[in-house]
Amino acid sequence: MRLCRGDCIGLAAPSHLATREGYAPVIQAMEARGYRVKTAENMFSSAWGFAASAEDRARDINQLIADDEVKLIFFGGGEGGDEVIPLIDYASAAAHPKMWLSFSDGTSVLSAINRRAGLPVLYGQSPGGLVEPSAYDAANFRAHVEEGCAPAHLKSGAWRTVTGGTASGTLSGGYLDNYVFLEASGWIAPKPEEEFILALEEHEMFFGVEHVSDSIGRLEQTPVMPHVRGILFGHYSDPMNEHLLFRLKVLGEKWGIPVAYTDDFGHGVNHAIFPFGANATLDTENAALSYSYR
Numbered sequence: 001m002r003l004c005r006g007d008c009i010g011l012a013a014p015s016h017l018a019t020r021e022g023y024a025p026v027i028q029a030m031e032a033r034g035y036r037v038k039t040a041e042n043m044f045s046s047a048w049g050f051a052a053s054a055e056d057r058a059r060d061i062n063q064l065i066a067d068d069e070v071k072l073i074f075f076g077g078g079e080g081g082d083e084v085i086p087l088i089d090y091a092s093a094a095a096h097p098k099m100w101l102s103f104s105d106g107t108s109v110l111s112a113i114n115r116r117a118g119l120p121v122l123y124g125q126s127p128g129g130l131v132e133p134s135a136y137d138a139a140n141f142r143a144h145v146e147e148g149c150a151p152a153h154l155k156s157g158a159w160r161t162v163t164g165g166t167a168s169g170t171l172s173g174g175y176l177d178n179y180v181f182l183e184a185s186g187w188i189a190p191k192p193e194e195e196f197i198l199a200l201e202e203h204e205m206f207f208g209v210e211h212v213s214d215s216i217g218r219l220e221q222t223p224v225m226p227h228v229r230g231i232l233f234g235h236y237s238d239p240m241n242e243h244l245l246f247r248l249k250v251l252g253e254k255w256g257i258p259v260a261y262t263d264d265f266g267h268g269v270n271h272a273i274f275p276f277g278a279n280a281t282l283d284t285e286n287a288a289l290s291y292s293y294r
Contacts, residue, residue: 002146003099005033006034006035006036007036008036008037008038008071009036009071009072011023011027011127012039012040012057012060012061012073015075015076015079015084015104015105018043020044023039023127025131026131038067038070041060057083065089065096065098066089072098073098074126075127076126076128078104081109082108082178085108091117100119100121101145102126104175106126106174107173108181111179111182114277121275121276122144124140124273125273134270136156136271140154140271140272140273144275145273150275151290155262155264157262157263157264159261159287160240162248162260162284163253165283167195167197167258168280169196169229169279170195170280171198171275171279172224173201173274174199174201175202177202177207179198180215195227196224196227196228197228197232197281199232201235201236203266203268209241209247220251220255228255229257230282231260232289234268235263236266258284258285259284260284275293278292
């Protein structure tokens with residue numbers, strides 16, 4: 001799939017309080033790129049004070065799913081996506097396939113759509129990023145959204161090899177805390193034959209290294225970890241945090257998997273896009289991540 005000029009982008013806010021004033025420049029930027037834009041019915045509601053109710057946010061997602069004019073469902077992060085996922089109509093999502101793109105807390109909805117509806121999804125950018133995108137972010141949007149099926153990850157700079165090696169599997173991941181919850185609660189339970197490459201991220205503005213370490217420990221106790229064949233971890237801090245790199249090294253050595261750290265994605269200045277659901281090959285010694293599509 002790819003997004004063409006004249007196609008319709010559907011906007012929702014399952015994880016944050018959206019305002020018409022805040023989204024006006026976002027919609028303007030999308031229209032300037034040649035796209036039509038629809039906002040979901042309850043997107044600007046604040047029934048709970050910080051966002052619309054879980055039911056209204058889910059109705060918005062289901063509305064955009066059923067609208068065949070909408071080619072891309074696009075939403076940002078925040079908090080609260082976990083409340084929405086039990087209320088999504090996954091059968092309808094499977095019957096109305098379209099592109100999905102989100103970031104951060106959007107991990108929950110994206111991952112549930114990927115696993116429960118069997119659809120590929122894109123992780124790494126939010127709608128506001130289109131207002132004044134960097135050259136790197138724009139190149140990622142073009143490669144994954146407008147051209148589609150990018151053959152390889154676009155790098156912004158050098159990677160740090162934590163544990164060396166090459167591995168392949170289905171690409172999955174997102175924001176670490178969300179991903180651990182989804183795995184522990186069974187939303188994205190692996191099949192016996194599946195193998196995964198994970199692209200994961202956290203950021204120091206939200207959690208210290210001790211919390212990240214604890215989240216990694218929880219990840220290791222979920223059903224997915226024996227199926228993980230490699231991990232690419234995104235930007236956590238500037239400068240790079242050596243304590244986090246040590247924890248990632250412990251993880252890689254314990255499980256015998258390649259692990260690398262990069263500033264290409266996460267809550268920093270670079271926002272790479274990842275095609276979750278694609279087949280991926282991670283080579284941490286040569287700092288490469290390539291994709292193939294079913």
